[in-house]
Amino acid sequence: MFKSLTVREALRDAMAExxxxxxxxxxxxxxxxxxxxxxxxSQGLLDTFGxxxxxxxPITEHGFAGLGVGAAFGGLRPIVEFMTFNFSMQAMDQIIxxxxxxxxxxxxxxxxxxxxxxxxxxxxxxxxxxxQCYASWYAHCPGLKVISPYSAGDAKALLKAAIxxxxxxxxxxxxxxxxxxxxxxxxxxxxxxxxxxxxxxxxGKDVTLTAFSLMVGKALEAADRLAEExxxxxxxxxxTLRPFDxxxxxxxxxxxxxxxxxxxxxxxxxxxxxxxxxxxxxxxDYLDAPVMRVTGADVPMPYAAxxxxxxxPQVESIxxxxxxxxxxx
Amino acid sequence: MPKLLSEKEALKAYRDMLLIRxxxxxxxxxxxxxxxxxxxxxxxxxxxxxxxxxxxLNPVDTVITAYRDHGHMxxxxxxxxxxMAELTGRIDGYSKGKGGSMHMFSRxxxxxxxxxxxxxxxxxxxxxxxxxxYKEDRGVSVTFMGEGAxxxxxxxxxYNMASLWKLPIVYIIENNHYGMGTSQERxxxxxxxxxxxxxxxxxxxxxxxxxxxDVMEAAKKALDHARSGKGPYxxxxxxxxxxxxxxxxxxxxxxxxxxxxxxxxxxxxxQFKAYILKTLKVKEDQIKTIEEGVKAxxxxxxxxxxxxxxxxxxxxxxxxxxxxxxxx
Ligand SMILES: Cc1ncc(C[n+]2csc(CCOP(=O)(O)OP(=O)(O)O)c2C)c(N)n1
Ligand SMILES: [Mg+2]
Numbered sequence: 001m002f003k004s005l006t007v008r009e010a011l012r013d014a015m016a017e018x019x020x021x022x023x024x025x026x027x028x029x030x031x032x033x034x035x036x037x038x039x040x041x042s043q044g045l046l047d048t049f050g051x052x053x054x055x056x057x058p059i060t061e062h063g064f065a066g067l068g069v070g071a072a073f074g075g076l077r078p079i080v081e082f083m084t085f086n087f088s089m090q091a092m093d094q095i096i097x098x099x100x101x102x103x104x105x106x107x108x109x110x111x112x113x114x115x116x117x118x119x120x121x122x123x124x125x126x127x128x129x130x131x132q133c134y135a136s137w138y139a140h141c142p143g144l145k146v147i148s149p150y151s152a153g154d155a156k157a158l159l160k161a162a163i164x165x166x167x168x169x170x171x172x173x174x175x176x177x178x179x180x181x182x183x184x185x186x187x188x189x190x191x192x193x194x195x196x197x198x199x200x201x202x203x204g205k206d207v208t209l210t211a212f213s214l215m216v217g218k219a220l221e222a223a224d225r226l227a228e229e230x231x232x233x234x235x236x237x238x239x240t241l242r243p244f245d246x247x248x249x250x251x252x253x254x255x256x257x258x259x260x261x262x263x264x265x266x267x268x269x270x271x272x273x274x275x276x277x278x279x280x281x282x283x284x285d286y287l288d289a290p291v292m293r294v295t296g297a298d299v300p301m302p303y304a305a306x307x308x309x310x311x312x313p314q315v316e317s318i319x320x321x322x323x324x325x326x327x328x329x
Numbered sequence: 330m331p332k333l334l335s336e337k338e339a340l341k342a343y344r345d346m347l348l349i350r351x352x353x354x355x356x357x358x359x360x361x362x363x364x365x366x367x368x369x370x371x372x373x374x375x376x377x378x379x380x381x382x383x384x385x386l387n388p389v390d391t392v393i394t395a396y397r398d399h400g401h402m403x404x405x406x407x408x409x410x411x412x413m414a415e416l417t418g419r420i421d422g423y424s425k426g427k428g429g430s431m432h433m434f435s436r437x438x439x440x441x442x443x444x445x446x447x448x449x450x451x452x453x454x455x456x457x458x459x460x461x462x463y464k465e466d467r468g469v470s471v472t473f474m475g476e477g478a479x480x481x482x483x484x485x486x487x488y489n490m491a492s493l494w495k496l497p498i499v500y501i502i503e504n505n506h507y508g509m510g511t512s513q514e515r516x517x518x519x520x521x522x523x524x525x526x527x528x529x530x531x532x533x534x535x536x537x538x539x540x541x542x543d544v545m546e547a548a549k550k551a552l553d554h555a556r557s558g559k560g561p562y563x564x565x566x567x568x569x570x571x572x573x574x575x576x577x578x579x580x581x582x583x584x585x586x587x588x589x590x591x592x593x594x595x596x597x598x599x600q601f602k603a604y605i606l607k608t609l610k611v612k613e614d615q616i617k618t619i620e621e622g623v624k625a626x627x628x629x630x631x632x633x634x635x636x637x638x639x640x641x642x643x644x645x646x647x648x649x650x651x652x653x654x655x656x657x
Contacts, residue, residue, distance in 0.1 A: 024463075026463070052463070055494075057490065058486075058489055058490065058493070060486040060489065060490065062452070062482065062483045062486055063452045063455070063483055063486025063487055063489070063490055064452075064486075064490065065452070066449060066451070066452025066453050066455070066456060066483060066487070067452050067453070067455050067456035067459055067487070067490060068456060069452070069453050069456055070393075070441075070452065070453035070454060070455060070456020070457045070458075070459065070460070070470075071456040071457070071459045071460045071463070072456070073441050073453065073456065073457060073460075074391065074456060074457045074459070074460025074461065074464075075460055075464065076459075076460050076463055076464075093446060093449060094449060094452065094453075097445075097446050097449060098444070098446075098449055098453055102432075102434075102442070103648050103649070103650070103651060104427055104648045104649055105424055105427060105428040105432035105442075105443075106423075106424050106427075106428060106432065106433070106434040106442070106648075107422070107423065107424035107425030107426070107427050107428065107648060108425070108647065108648035109423070109424070109434050109435075109436055110434050110436070110441075110442075111651050142649050143649055143650065145650070166650075166651035166653055167650045167651050
């Protein structure tokens, strides 16, 4: 039942299956059609569904994000692709002020079933304007759901859930994961995952590592290294950032009493900051060490290879942080 | 002038314009009494535009505008009681008191707001047009904006997509010559707004927004164009707002004489009344009956809006997300 696919293929299959299932679902964005996607995520969709449902837009993020919102108000279910989330800053007003808030401002009358998706976070050597993680930016906002999957199976099942959701969903992918293969992709077109549930990807009793998207891979690697030194790390793949699954982390902390949060975005007011605060509120008595954050450096992303490496969380820094909270030298 | 209106239609149009005028006057009073708060933008002076446009719309057509929206809502048939109760922030308001003056909607009347970010309604309206075309429902999106809003980049992003994809949309520019305190001359290069679609092959036209029949005539042409699949159309209406930008604006950037001049010679309601009395031979007592009817509706709306309770504190956390997650 589970098949081996790349994240790229899994995302494409999710969209294709939902477009077959629901005639109101369509894909809108730059280069999604004839070019088959800037990162080839929409490969073949134009051929299958035609130009009515796979719509190439001009370079006009603010405009097409707003158009998507209007189409959703008008009864359709747009999937809006940002070539990368860096460009969503052009469209943020429409995402937050129009898509996220209108249900509330209308006393429940309106609602905006729309998915904004695309690669998020640092790719490789593309410099500051093209390497940024928007997880905490969007997770800050009520009225949105924010998903950021790691494996191909999760990418597919969660994107399908996002498309079926009645609310605006931000779906943060990662370019460096697109080509990675995972043997966990369900072939059942009705298989979806619930939004808002984290997953324990590796069990351990000594320390909890939380991560999402690409950083889950780094956390798993760090856990391997830690195991060699006798530390059993539990790795939680957050998968959804809003609504946030505090419970899974708390249950883990009740066992491990120690937490390291890993993310590639900036430290200030990041997802790790939120986890630290939530644990103060929900698990203060279970903590045997302060929560530690491993984050991207608090600088615009540098271009130079060595500096870029230093700016991003690496396995070594995760291992170090885990040892520190375990008071292990 | 072709006769666009039967007597019955003319009387309804007169009634609708008067309803908006009186509604706004009462809103202003209630604001003064502290029953309405925050931003509140009145529509006095511009009534002929929404009423004239509405007269040529089909039920399937969708309407969207910015924050100066009370007139649009009343014109499309939303209940004055619900609109007024929203202004007073009460549970029986169109948004349960959670939207306020700038944020009301009616799925039933195909009114899509009510938007507080200048220009943001323009791509959204373009998306409504996209949905009309996708669903092949023969509807047209009618997207209103002020002349100040036309300087937002997203307006031109929208023009481009609408023309590229031949979307059924009429963009309506209500040129009241001021965006807050900035006059048209100080905000906008170029001679006009209706011609700004030229670069995208969008036809445009200007008409006197103070003359209801002129509005209707222009609107009919524009709607026919959009409905027949020829793509977008831009209408610019010359109009004037009598009141300050919002309730806190004493409007010192223009002279009393300027306002008086328009009120005296170009008032849309006075002009239309004179027209129907003369041309359609409507009688004074018919007008009187309408005026009394409007007075009663407003009175009822105000009482309703005063007596409706504030939303229950439990409403604070409702309507953030839709609970139903799957469909089909
Ligand atoms: C993006 C944005 N910038 C500024 C404002 C503040 N603002 C509200 S109304 C307005 C003037 C708009 O004028 P116009 O479009 O001519 O509409 P009118 O008020 O005349 O109906 C401004 C600057 C806003 N609401 N949104
Ligand atoms: Mg104006």
